[in-house]
Amino acid sequence: MMLRWGCTAATAAAALMAAATARAECSREIAVPVAPIGVSIVITGGTVSGIYPDVLRAASQKIGCQLVFSAVPRARQEVLFEMGKADLLLPASRTPARDQLGTFIPLLGHRATLISLAGPRPALTSAQELLDRRELRVAVVRGFDYGEPYQALIKELAKQGRLFQEVDAVAVARLMQSGTIDVTIMGPTTLAGAVMRDARLAGVLDKLRVEPIPELPWSVSGIYVSRRSLKPEDQAAMLDMMEGVAKSNAVMEAFQRVHRADILAESVRPR
Known part of the structure; x- marks a missing residue:
């Protein structure tokens, strides 16, 4: 009986150690300043929720990274990303200026x-x-x-x-x-x-x-992972996580649950 318990305890300990190792994907907390954007980013008092935070929190827990969301005005959010003081920029349309600062992961087709x-x-x-x-x-x-x-x-x-x-x-x-x-x-x-x-x-x-007007055609919307603020290993962890989010279609499915079909049809579609 003691041998069996000892083996079980050793097995459990090994499993816990393996799980801890598997989850140690980021060297530090990931800073994500966000601004309120409809139901995509919802800020109530000091609490950040909404489609993107909810999907990303669930994904980050699986790989052992902690995303720390903070509320800022949209213009300030952009400045922080430019200065290398924000690890992620979301949600964001792809632009040449932003491409100089980070790696873009497309999640949705989008247009203004x-x-x-x-x-x-x-x-x-x-x-x-x-x-x-x-x-x-x-x-x-x-x-x-x-x-x-x-x-x-x-x-x-x-x-x-x-x-x-x-x-x-x-x-x-x-x-x-x-x-x-x-x-x-x-x-x-x-x-x-x-x-x-x-x-x-x-x-x-x-x-x-x-x-809709032709000067504002369909483009892609997604998330930028900073190349300025993140170590290479943390960049890799975030990029892997974002690719998984993109493949899961979780963001699009969340939009479909929240918005009327007519509003959705003119604004968001699968990438």
């Missing part, structure tokens, strides 16, 4: 559109039409980046004196609800998620008018 409240206004079918309609006031979230055509568009809108830059999508939605602005430019799921989480915006979701 023009979004407004339903009304009699003639449809907008291009960026030039938006620029020509100088009576339309436009809001964007500071720090969002959907590529060079987007940056060129908002730069021109700013020159025309009709651009509002806000801290998050909730602030944009409130301006739209109050009639202060007429149009925003962002992913429909981003705005829809913000509206769904704010009781003061009740009824806005059913009034959203989504207008």
